[in-house]
Amino acid sequence: MCRNIHQLHNFEPPATADEIRAAALQYVRKIAGTTRPSQINQEAFDRAVAAVAAATADLLGELTTVAPPKNREIEAAKARARAERRYAS
Structure with missing residues (x-):
């Protein structure tokens, strides 16, 4: 999955x-293999994001949890700490 x-x-x-929407955009970018679709593909790209x-x-509206x-x-903060450990020199 995309980080x-x-x-x-x-x-x-x-x-x-x-x-x-930001998560959807990242997903579609990953699947399409591009961050900026060509003009001819823009409409399909936008429909996919929507x-x-x-x-x-x-999905988020239907998920339930007891946590x-x-x-x-x-x-x-946890994510920043993981990144610091991952990218430490």
Whole structure:
């Protein structure tokens, strides 16, 4: 999976439409193999991003868990610590 796509489920506050769209955009970019589609492919690219974002929003709306919601700041700090260990000289 693309490293730029982050978990969106079980956070307080819930994922925003912008976060869902950003994840969908990263997914479509990965699948298409391009960050900027050609003009002729732009419409198909945009439709795919919208479809993936809609499916993601539906999925997030239906998922349930008994785990307590995660804190975004704590999870971001954990990710930074992992990155520091991964990329340490």
